[in-house]
Amino acid sequence: MRYKVTVAYDGSNYFGWQSQVDVVNIQDVIEEALRIIHKREVRITGSGRTDRGVHARGQVFHFDTELNISEENWVKAFNANLPHDIRVLKVEAVSERFHARYDVVSKQYDYYLNMGEYDLFQRDYVTQVCEKLDVEKMRDAREVFLGTHDFSSFSANSFEETPDQVRTVHSIDISQEGDILRFSFLGNGFMRYMVRMMMGVLIEVGKGKLTKEDVQKILEARSKTAHRYKAESVGLYLTKVNYPLD
Amino acid sequence: MRYKVTVAYDGSNYFGWQSQVDVVNIQDVIEEALRIIHKREVRITGSGRTDRGVHARGQVFHFDTELNISEENWVKAFNANLPHDIRVLKVEAVSERFHARYDVVSKQYDYYLNMGEYDLFQRDYVTQVCEKLDVEKMRDAREVFLGTHDFSSFSANSFEETPDQVRTVHSIDISQEGDILRFSFLGNGFMRYMVRMMMGVLIEVGKGKLTKEDVQKILEARSKTAHRYKAESVGLYLTKVNYPLD
Numbered sequence: 381m382r383y384k385v386t387v388a389y390d391g392s393n394y395f396g397w398q399s400q401v402d403v404v405n406i407q408d409v410i411e412e413a414l415r416i417i418h419k420r421e422v423r424i425t426g427s428g429r430t431d432r433g434v435h436a437r438g439q440v441f442h443f444d445t446e447l448n449i450s451e452e453n454w455v456k457a458f459n460a461n462l463p464h465d466i467r468v469l470k471v472e473a474v475s476e477r478f479h480a481r482y483d484v485v486s487k488q489y490d491y492y493l494n495m496g497e498y499d500l501f502q503r504d505y506v507t508q509v510c511e512k513l514d515v516e517k518m519r520d521a522r523e524v525f526l527g528t529h530d531f532s533s534f535s536a537n538s539f540e541e542t543p544d545q546v547r548t549v550h551s552i553d554i555s556q557e558g559d560i561l562r563f564s565f566l567g568n569g570f571m572r573y574m575v576r577m578m579m580g581v582l583i584e585v586g587k588g589k590l591t592k593e594d595v596q597k598i599l600e601a602r603s604k605t606a607h608r609y610k611a612e613s614v615g616l617y618l619t620k621v622n623y624p625l626d
Numbered sequence: 627m628r629y630k631v632t633v634a635y636d637g638s639n640y641f642g643w644q645s646q647v648d649v650v651n652i653q654d655v656i657e658e659a660l661r662i663i664h665k666r667e668v669r670i671t672g673s674g675r676t677d678r679g680v681h682a683r684g685q686v687f688h689f690d691t692e693l694n695i696s697e698e699n700w701v702k703a704f705n706a707n708l709p710h711d712i713r714v715l716k717v718e719a720v721s722e723r724f725h726a727r728y729d730v731v732s733k734q735y736d737y738y739l740n741m742g743e744y745d746l747f748q749r750d751y752v753t754q755v756c757e758k759l760d761v762e763k764m765r766d767a768r769e770v771f772l773g774t775h776d777f778s779s780f781s782a783n784s785f786e787e788t789p790d791q792v793r794t795v796h797s798i799d800i801s802q803e804g805d806i807l808r809f810s811f812l813g814n815g816f817m818r819y820m821v822r823m824m825m826g827v828l829i830e831v832g833k834g835k836l837t838k839e840d841v842q843k844i845l846e847a848r849s850k851t852a853h854r855y856k857a858e859s860v861g862l863y864l865t866k867v868n869y870p871l872d
Contacts, residue, residue, distance in 0.1 A: 390746050435747065467746050500636050500713050501681065505747055 382444050383454065384474045384623075385424075388437050390465040391613070392504040397429040397439070406430075406466060407441075413461035414443060427480045427487070427621040431572070433613030435505070437490075438469070440621040442480040478623075486550065488620040489565045489575045491611065493583070496559030506560065507615030513586025515556060521585040521592040522552045522563075524599055525578055533598050533606040534578055535571035542571060545602075552578075564619070573610055580609030628690050629700065630720045630869075631670075635682050636711040637859070638750040643675045643685070652676075652712060653687075659707035660689060673726045673733070673867040677818070679859030681751070683736075684715070686867040688726040724869075732796065734866040735811045735821045737857065739829070742805030752806060753861030759832025761802060767831040767838040768798045768809075770845055771824055779844050779852040780824055781817030788817060791848075798824075810865070819856055826855030 389406055399405040407426060414422035426441040449457060454471035462468065493507040502508070525534075528548040535545060553564040563582070565575055581598065584590040598606045635652055645651040653672060660668035672687040695703060700717035708714065739753040748754070771780075774794040781791060799810040809828070811821055827844060830836040844852045 388746055390749075464749055465746055467744060498713065500634055500711055501751055503636075503710055 381446070381448075382442055382474050382476050382478055383451075384440060384442050384472045384478060384480065385454075385458070385468055386470040387439050387441065387466065387468050389435065389439065389467070390504075391430060391433050391435045393465060394432065396432045396434070397426055399432075406439075409463065409466060410441070410458075413458055414445075416461050417457050418445065418447065425480050427484050429572075430618050431576075431613055431616075433504075434616045434618065436618040438488075438620040439618050440480050440623075442474065442478060444476075480621075483623050484569070484621055485624055486566055486568050486622045487570060487618065488622070489570060490617045490619045491563040491565070491575060491579050492615045492617070493561050493563075493579075493611075494559055495561065504614050507612045509583060511587070513561070513583065514588060515554065515561065515586065517588070517592070518582045518586045519554050521582060521590075521595045522554065522578075524592060524595045525549045525552060529599060530602050531571065531574060531599070532602040532604065533600075534574050534581075536573040536577075536604075537571045538604075545571065547571065547574070575616060576611045576613065577607075577609060579611035579615075581607060583611055584609055627692070627694075628688055628720050628722050628724055629697075630686060630688050630718045630724060630726065631700075631704070631714055632716040633682065633685050633687065634713050634715055635685065636750075637676060637679050637681045639711060640678065642678045642680065643672055645678075652685075655709065655712060656687070656704075659704055660691075662707050663703050664691065664693065671726050673730050675818075676864050677822075677859055677862075679750075680862045680864065682864040684734075684866040685864050686726050686869075688720065688724060690722075726867075729869050730815070730867055731870055732812055732814050732868045733816060733864065734868070735816060736863045736865045737809040737811070737821060737825050738861045738863070739807050739809075739825075739857075740805055741807065750860050753858045755829060757833070759807070759829065760834060761800065761807065761832065763834070763838070764828045764832045765800050767828060767836075767841045768800070770838060770841045771795045771798060775845060776848050777817065777820060777845070778848040778850065780820050780827075782819040782823075782850075783817045784850075791817065793817065793820070821862060822857045822859065823853075823855060825857035825861075827853060829857060830855055 395403040395405050398407045410424055422443055424441045424443045430436055451471045455468050458468035493509045495509055495512050498508050498510050526549055530545055531547050532545040547569050549567040551566045555562045581595055640652050641649040642651055644653045656670055668689055670687045670689045697717045701714050704714035739755045741755055741758050744754050744756050772795055776792050778791040793815050795813040797812045801808045827841055
């Protein structure tokens with residue numbers, strides 16, 4: 381039986397979803413929970429990685445099991461064996477043909493930043509910009525990213541590992557509550573650092589240091605050296621992974 | 627020159643304001659910052675202790691120095707030498723007769739709890755009760771604590787260390803925003819665990835497991851074994867310390 385699992389985590393204490401080096405990552409911790417439940421090794425397959433310090437409200441993975449446990453009891457079994465900063469929200473029985481990575485239709489990432497005074501209680505959860513940004517200029521400049529483009533200038537992926545760096549950004553919604561800005565990105569796929577590099581450039585626009593035209597030029601450069609702006613990981617959340625049957 | 631300093635901190639990573647054992651506490655970290663600035667040992671005197679995991683938005687301490695630095699530059703010097711989870715908010719030159727502990731007129735502590743779904747991003751900042759509480763019953767029962775009482779049943783202080791356990795609670799304001807409840811305590815002094823033990827009992831009232839009459843009996847027992855309820859430290863904040871000239 382294959383199960384699709386939706387999981388939330390606080391990325392503060394982990395080296396990302398999966399890491400090459402021998403440090404604590406979220407996938408390992410979840411696989412350890414499954415090892416305890418099954419008394420043998422069980423591998424999981426995530427929708428994709430998240431970087432060190434990045435959070436998730438709705439990461440998705442799948443795994444296969446012979447155990448006969450109800451969906452609700454799977455949620456309980458996971459959470460009984462997971463630390464408090466990783467919580468399984470939902471477990472659904474799915475077809476054996478479901479694949480958490482290959483079947484992704486789109487993903488939503490949210491980025492939070494604080495334009496007000498430094499909030500030490502939110503330092504791991506909201507990027508502390510601590511200065512007023514020109515939100516209208518950011519809203520205008522974000523249009524450069526909408527649609528289908530070669531995002532080579534906005535990803536850390538090399539051309540060797542990712543020859544095709546064309547992606548589609550469906551929408552970037554900006555909302556404000558007090559001094560907190562939320563940028564909600566919906567796209568068919570995001571490469572490594574892509575959201576953080578778009579946010580890094582948008583923050584510079586908000587500070588008046590880059591214009592919409594500069595952003596356009598950077599995008600058109602299709603170059604790994606077109607700019608060096610990358611917003612912090614702490615304000616970034618993988619909010620939702622969408623699949624065909626959702 | 628004596629300075630009064632207002633400081634905020636995230637208590638998550640510390641064993642309280644001051645600890646007996648050789649573990650990292652907030653006072654030590656601040657004294658280390660002052661040691662770097664002065665190139666010699668400098669002691670500070672806090673308004674009182676906070677426990678492991680308890681936060682502060684407005685803890686106060688004083689220290690003496692021969693250095694001639696403006697109030698604003700003291701703020702910068704502190705924060706340049708402090709970790710990101712401890713931030714000095716204000717530094718004020720005061721009379722040599724000012725004493726951060728002896729001069730306290732009253733203190734405000736705030737306690738936050740979440741009646742909604744478990745929020746892993748707030749697990750160190752809001753106590754996750756995750757069930758609906760009867761707020762009106764809690765509001766009614768809190769009246770038992772208002773005024774001047776012997777709070778022996780609501781403190782961990784032994785009678786040897788604290789012979790006089792009479793304290794005055796001026797007010798307990800309860801406010802609600804969505805599923806988050808805030809309890810704001812103002813009193814002339816709070817003994818060890820006093821707010822957490824009052825909150826522990828009020829939460830039981832909210833769950834329907836204790837009545838206002840039970841709370842009255844527990845208070846009147848003036849006993850260290852009258853009950854065993856103590857709310858978690860994570861939801862507790864030392865919000866403000868009041869002095870005569872404020």
